[in-house]
Amino acid sequence: MTPEPNADAVAERILQAALGTIDLLAVHLGDRLGWYRSLAGEGPASSSELAVRTNTSERYAREWLEQQAITGILVLNDDGDTRRFTLPAAAAEVLTDSNSLNYLAPLARMFAGAAVQMPALLDAYRAGTGVGWSDFGEDVLQSQADMNRPWFHRELERALNQAPDLVSRLQAEETTIADIGCGAGWSTISLARRFPTAKVTGFDVDAASIDLARVNAADSGSAVEFEHIDAAGLPADRFDAVFAFECIHDLPYPVEVLASARQSLRTGGTVVVMDEAVADAFQPPCDDVERLMYGFSLLICLPDGMSHPNSAATGTVMRRATLSGYALAAGFRDVRVLPIEGFGFFRFYELLP
Ligand SMILES: C[S@@+](CC[C@H](N)C(=O)[O-])C[C@H]1O[C@@H](n2cnc3c(N)ncnc32)[C@H](O)[C@@H]1O
Numbered sequence: 001m002t003p004e005p006n007a008d009a010v011a012e013r014i015l016q017a018a019l020g021t022i023d024l025l026a027v028h029l030g031d032r033l034g035w036y037r038s039l040a041g042e043g044p045a046s047s048s049e050l051a052v053r054t055n056t057s058e059r060y061a062r063e064w065l066e067q068q069a070i071t072g073i074l075v076l077n078d079d080g081d082t083r084r085f086t087l088p089a090a091a092a093e094v095l096t097d098s099n100s101l102n103y104l105a106p107l108a109r110m111f112a113g114a115a116v117q118m119p120a121l122l123d124a125y126r127a128g129t130g131v132g133w134s135d136f137g138e139d140v141l142q143s144q145a146d147m148n149r150p151w152f153h154r155e156l157e158r159a160l161n162q163a164p165d166l167v168s169r170l171q172a173e174e175t176t177i178a179d180i181g182c183g184a185g186w187s188t189i190s191l192a193r194r195f196p197t198a199k200v201t202g203f204d205v206d207a208a209s210i211d212l213a214r215v216n217a218a219d220s221g222s223a224v225e226f227e228h229i230d231a232a233g234l235p236a237d238r239f240d241a242v243f244a245f246e247c248i249h250d251l252p253y254p255v256e257v258l259a260s261a262r263q264s265l266r267t268g269g270t271v272v273v274m275d276e277a278v279a280d281a282f283q284p285p286c287d288d289v290e291r292l293m294y295g296f297s298l299l300i301c302l303p304d305g306m307s308h309p310n311s312a313a314t315g316t317v318m319r320r321a322t323l324s325g326y327a328l329a330a331g332f333r334d335v336r337v338l339p340i341e342g343f344g345f346f347r348f349y350e351l352l353p
Pocket of ligand 1: 133144145148180181182183184187203204205206209229230231232244245246247250251252257
């Protein structure tokens with residue numbers, strides 16, 4: 001058994017967490033104000049130069065630059081006359097390269113965006129109600145999209161290729177594919193790239209997400225279509241595959257949505273769920289994946305799920321047995337884990353009708 005930590009150790013841990021929170025919120029400032037992008041794209045800057053380049057206040061820019069240097073993200077170059085600050089290449093990748101699998105500025109944006117809702121979250125925690133996805137607003141919606149986009153864009157094809165049976169079934173002419181809970185549509189666009197002969201449609205209940213998905217598809221030159229509907233009402237006997245990327249744990253009524261997905265399949269069709277790769281059982285203390293997922297759950301996913309009456313209230317930490325229970329209740333005969341490795345924090349399941 002791990003020895004119980006003393007108060008000094010707990011205090012030290014909370015202090016370190018506060019320092020991490022400061023880092024995250026400072027990253028959010030640098031991201032949203034365009035400071036990192038300016039340092040990455042236009043090179044090192046003094047506070048006056050950065051303020052002019054980004055149309056922001058010099059005094060605030062100075063404080064942020066100094067904070068970023070003392071926390072070790074920026075490097076100070078002081079020639080005795082002017083203090084300039086450099087964003088090293090590795091930090092530039094993590095904080096500004098939206099195509100990199102290491103791009104994590106959206107993680108700061110997501111937690112900052114969720115924290116804005118703290119008064120509503122406190123009310124919800126007291127009353128057993130929720131805070132809906134659309135109430136979280138632009139920062140949460142956009143950061144969700146930005147965080148998953150490089151994975152869909154760069155890795156989905158390789159990931160699916162690890163499940164050759166599935167891929168071969170979807171390569172036939174006139175295949176139809178649904179992407180439910182598609183959000184900003186990046187998964188839908190990537191599916192269409194992987195299966196160019198298929199008709200791929202994204203579905204989401206959130207109007208702002210569908211608007212964004214249509215813009216993203218147009219900007220990407222993709223012919224995918226999007227429909228603003230609740231996935232509990234999918235058309236019958238229509239699809240050869242229904243994909244659900246990182247959304248089942250958010251659904252207030254997952255059994256209804258999975259039953260709808262099941263009846264929307266054509267003969268031989270299949271449902272693929274990508275969700276968090278959490279452990280099979282609750283066994284604290286847990287690894288960082290589980291710590292992160294409980295964080296999303298406390299601040300976003302559980303309140304989102306609980307914003308509807310009689311919600312399943314799953315939360316982000318949807319364990320394998322929970323998904324299997326939903327699938328069996330929805331009429332599926334079995335759930336298997338697809339042999340897909342190395343796709344971020346995610347696991348792929350196939351639901352067999
Ligand atoms: C965490 S986001 C995931 C978005 C996207 N699949 C991704 O991986 O980035 C969950 C999405 O599920 C959508 N959603 C929730 N309930 C839904 C429902 N009943 N029908 C369709 N979409 C739903 C939300 O609007 C949101 O866009």
